[in-house]
Amino acid sequence: MQEASGDGQTLRISAMLQEAGKIWPLLxxxxxxLVPACLTLADQVWNTELGAHGPIVLATGLWLLSTRLKDLxxxxxxxxxxxxxxxxxxVLPVYTFGRAYDFISLEMLGVYGVALLAAYRLYGWPAMRANxxxxxxxxxxIPPPGWVIDWLTVPLREFVSYVATHGLHHLGYPVANQGVSIMVAQYQLLVEDACAGMNSIVGLSAITLFYIYILHSASWRYGALLAALIIPLAVVVNIARVVTLILLTYYAGDEVAQGFLHTTTGIALFAVALLGMMGLDAGLRFVYGRFIKRKDAHGPA
Structure with missing residues (x-):
């Protein structure tokens, strides 16, 4: 039986290689x-907070596709x-324009389009639609363009700074805000994109959707509920980050708050956000299970 299974796997691999050989120009x-685009991503995006999730997405995405090869x-x-x-x-003009003028968002959009076309040529639309x-x-x-980030984070930055400063002000701290500028004692801080939640929203969305797909792909309604909680959770976590940075500035000075601890708080609170999402999942599943049991207990005899 093992030999037959091994022969079948060999035949499938041989068939895939033959099919790939027919479309080698597209591959x-x-x-x-793909190669120069990934090098650009590693140099310009993956070493920033906004794109730190990129290598994780690439590795897990390719792993997901490898698990679906049989179905495809x-x-x-x-x-x-x-x-x-x-x-x-x-897509090729989009890629060429992005590559020539260093617009990484357009370049990656073109790469993504070419990769989808290669998958379409290999497997066809029905297989792709099912996966x-x-x-x-x-x-x-695909990193979001800068103007999209600015457009989305302006209201978030103002909301985060308002909630953080007013909460601390009511606790007696000498803190106030004007738009995205925060005055704490003799220091002035600026709530940037990183503290507004945009970085957490993008990375947390990617990882949470992967988590939902692995554990709850059979229930799209429940998955949609968890996905809807990503943005509120990211905003709450980033309010906590801004509060932490304000307190660090107040007690330890601006150099300490804007140094190593600035990035450290971002990483730590991102981990807290992931744990929070898992906690929400566990809580919702518990409530949902109790609701189903109660419904069954009071159902028609």
């Missing part, structure tokens, strides 16, 4: 755009040539 295009192969359907040609005509999450999850590798 070569994927490699040619079983659902394989012929691809339409005109779709691939039209797709390349759309949308792994392909969609890899879209988190």
């Amino acid at each position: 070569l295009a994927v490699v040619l755009v 192969t079983a659902r394989r359907a012929p691809a339409k040539t005109w779709v691939i040609v039209l797709g390349l005509l759309l 949308l999450f792994p392909f969609g999850f890899l879209a988190f590798l």
Whole structure:
């Protein structure tokens, strides 16, 4: 039995290699755009708070696809040539423009599009439609443009600074805010994008969606409920981060708060956010289980 299983696996791998050999130009295009894009990501994005989740998304996304290869192969359907040609005509100019003018968001959008076209050519739309999450999850590798971050974080930055300063003010601390500027004693702080929650929202969304897919993919309603809690949780955690930085500034000075501890608090509170999401999941499952038991107990005889 083991030999038969091994022979079957060998035949599947051989068939995949033969199929890949038929579309080697498209696969070569994927490699040619993917490698320099990943190097750019590592140099410009993955070493920042906003893009620190990138390597995790790449590794887990590729792992997810590897677990779905059998299903993708079983659902394989012929691809339409005109779709691939039209797709390349759309995504290659986007990639070229992004690469030429150093717009990493457009460059990665083009890479993502070429990779999707390669998957479409290999497996067809029915197979991809049945496995949308792994392909969609890899879209988190596309860093959001700067203007999108600014547009989204302005209200968040103002809200975070308002809640943090007014809460501490009521506790007797000499702190006040004007927009995103915070005055604490003789110091003045500025609530940046990192403290507004945008970094936590992007990274936390990616990791939480992966967590939901692995544990709760069978219940999309419950998964949607957990996903809806990501933004409120990220904002609460970042309010706690700003409060911590204000207190560090007040008691230890601006140099201490803006030095090593500034990044450390971000990492620590991101871990707290992940633990908080797992705690919410456990709590919701407990409440949901009790609700089902009560409903069954009072159901019709």
